[in-house]
Amino acid sequence: MRISSLKPVVVILIALALSPAILAQTAGHSGIKKTASVTHTPDLNGVWANITEMAPSFNPKEDPSFQSWAEVKWKANKNDDPGQPIITNGRVDLDPTVASCFPTGMPRLMTEVFPFEIVQLRDRVLILFEKDYAVSHIWTDGRKLPEDPDLSYMGQSVGKWDGDTLVVDTIGLKDITWLDRSGHPHSDALHVTWRVRRVNHDRLQIDWAFDDPKAFTKPWTGRSIYRYHPDWTLEEFISCEDRLSHVGESLEQKAVKGQNP
Amino acid sequence: MKNKRLATLIGLIGFLLVSGPVLAHHGRSNYDVTSTATVKGVVTEFDWVNPHALIHFDVTDDNGKVEKWIAETNSPNTLSRQGWSKNTVKVGDQITLVGHRVKGGANYFNFSKITFADGRELNPAIQN
Secondary structure: OOHHHHHHHHHHHHHHHHOOHHHHOOOOHHHHHHHHHHHHHOOOEEEEEEEHHHHHHHOOOOOEEEEEHHHHHHHOOOOOOOOOOOOOOOOOOOOOOOOOOOOOOOOOOHHOOOEEEEEOOOEEEEEEEOOOOOOOEOOOOOOOOOOOOOOOOOEEEEEEEEOOEEEEEEOOOOOOOOOOOOOOOOOOOOEEEEEEEEEEEEEEEEEEEEEOOOEEEEEEEEEEEEEEOOOOOOOOEOOOHHHOOOOOOOHHHHHOOOOOO | HHHHHHHHHOOOOOOOOHHHHHOOOOOOOEEOOOOOEEEEEEEEEEEEEEEEEEEEEEOOOOOEEEEEEEEEOOOHHHHOOOOOOOOOOOOEEEEEEEEEEEEOOOOOOEEEEEEEEOOOOOOOOOOO
């Protein structure tokens, strides 16, 4: 009889144990678990430098197949000087960044020799570029790409995690820029998909897909590799400082015209 | 005459002595990369400027005639990581540069190696 009369008390104690008031005491544990899952997001933070085999481009698996206007532009832009590798820097006199001081823009910045720093925030991944001191904002808060974005040099980027890979989509790019250092042209319809993965402590690998029906007859792909430099900090690189100091023409440009110092 | 002077000042060392990354952040199409040359002179100014640091220097030929030259190299951000600073090259330094001359023959040079009078050598190449 005594035992049966205790049953309601036991039930009440169990109920209390499971009540929000009691659970609140364990909220810290719950929070820790959530934090732990966040830290499982791959750590891409740090300074990275381009060591891609055909770094002036994106080490393309096969040559891009161009629309006719883009083919003409590519043939003009590429540097065919003797002794040059197949993929090298484009012609400086046609390079919008070197010849005309336009911002480098995306995705070309990812082919430059200067390092960049990745900073992972709660709602986005930032890429801070040494060149031009440009910043790419890759939003990871679930937002969609804009339907008809205003065009810019850095474009609009969103990203989401697919396991250990950050999958980024970039659109809204001005067509004044080269797609890469080698001089591949692109249009304002360019859609870049990049899959960013830290393959080991020292290496970042990005698989690229370039879809631009106005410029290419079919999408093309490539892969870039970057080395981790934990002891580096970003310096400053400004493309046209000498030009501004010498009334519109650099001393190199004057020399090319035959003018001695 | 000019050719004779150039022959005195510039020794052709051969192909491929200059490493590729030297001008890697933009093209080398302004330079005669088919030949590598050596130029000696005395520094008159070191300009720590983007996109290329510039060494202004005087070259004296066998007849004692002095010509103004400019040699460009990598950018300050890259040079900083190689241990350079705005004080690495000083006015009055005697320097020997190895690199490529600008196409067209003006006194403008892009160098991949600099040697000072005390034998100190520096390589400004990007090392990613």
